[in-house]
Amino acid sequence: MRIATWNVNSIRQRLTHVLAFLKEAEPDALCLQELKCVDADFPRAEIEEAGWQVTTHGQKGFNGVAIISRSALEDVRRGLPGDESDEQARYLEGVLPHGDGVVRLASIYLPNGNPPNTEKYPYKLAWMERLAVHAKGLLAHEEPLVLAGDYNVIPEPRDARDPAAWAGDALFLPPTRTAFRKLQSLGFTEALRATTDAAGLYTFWDYQAGAWQRNNGIRIDHLLLSPQAADRLGAVSIAKHVRGWDKASDHVPVLIELN
DNA sequence: ATGTCGCATTCCATGCGA
Numbered sequence: 001m002r003i004a005t006w007n008v009n010s011i012r013q014r015l016t017h018v019l020a021f022l023k024e025a026e027p028d029a030l031c032l033q034e035l036k037c038v039d040a041d042f043p044r045a046e047i048e049e050a051g052w053q054v055t056t057h058g059q060k061g062f063n064g065v066a067i068i069s070r071s072a073l074e075d076v077r078r079g080l081p082g083d084e085s086d087e088q089a090r091y092l093e094g095v096l097p098h099g100d101g102v103v104r105l106a107s108i109y110l111p112n113g114n115p116p117n118t119e120k121y122p123y124k125l126a127w128m129e130r131l132a133v134h135a136k137g138l139l140a141h142e143e144p145l146v147l148a149g150d151y152n153v154i155p156e157p158r159d160a161r162d163p164a165a166w167a168g169d170a171l172f173l174p175p176t177r178t179a180f181r182k183l184q185s186l187g188f189t190e191a192l193r194a195t196t197d198a199a200g201l202y203t204f205w206d207y208q209a210g211a212w213q214r215n216n217g218i219r220i221d222h223l224l225l226s227p228q229a230a231d232r233l234g235a236v237s238i239a240k241h242v243r244g245w246d247k248a249s250d251h252v253p254v255l256i257e258l259n
Numbered sequence: 260a261t262g263t264c265g266c267a268t269t270c271c272a273t274g275c276g277a
Contacts, residue, residue: 010265010266036265036266060267062275112277120276206263208261249264
């Protein structure tokens with residue numbers, strides 16, 4: 001089973017890219033983030049016509065997550081529990097068939113948190129704590145579970161071309177990295193780091209200042225695996241070439257194989 | 260640090276979020 005995650009930075013601007021990637025990569029499921037539209041404006045028909053099932057959780061103007069899958073997504077949850085007043089569309093979860101069993105999959109768009117001296121940063125940290133609480137509950141099911149998405153977390157210095165430039169950024173501040181480690185310590189395996197210790201593996205290059213041309217990237221798109229999923233982990237890859245496509249998203253897809 | 264996008268509105272220019 002192949003699972004991918006991709007922050008597309010507007011599904012309406014990136015529809016042809018998504019269709020091309022689906023055709024090229026042939027995933028069983030693709031988690032999307034930053035749809036930047038309400039469900040009614042999601043280009044559902046075009047993707048369904050290509051043979052896919054579409055589950056969306058959109059929001060006007062920004063945020064928004066979706067899961068595109070070959071099989072219908074079941075037991076769907078929209079929104080991260082733990083704060084009824086939170087209306088931001090950043091979490092979508094469901095269950096897909098996998099062999100004789102199932103895999104539970106979530107598409108996550110974790111808050112950016114910048115600038116850190118505003119209410120945006122405590123919102124990010126609180127969101128991460130809510131995710132940890134929910135994830136702990138999911139782990140109790142002892143089933144294959146994949147939490148995939150744009151975490152807006154640079155886990156370590158080797159995950160940035162120029163870590164010093166990110167020292168005061170909400171993506172790299174110590175409380176952010178500590179919260180990410182705490183989430184993992186519940187029992188998750190971070191897919192890419194289960195397969196390589198290499199530096200220089202990035203999933204995001206800013207539109208500004210020629211970041212792509214200079215390979216000035218960061219690794220912020222991650223897949224966290226429950227023990228039952230980690231036991232089945234095969235290859236992990238970053239579809240870096242997608243960043244070179246015309247009018248590309250600033251993020252590229254990350255893929256895993258589950259045997 | 261800021262050489263770019265995409266969205267929305269006060270709507271063809273600007274603010275916001277990233």
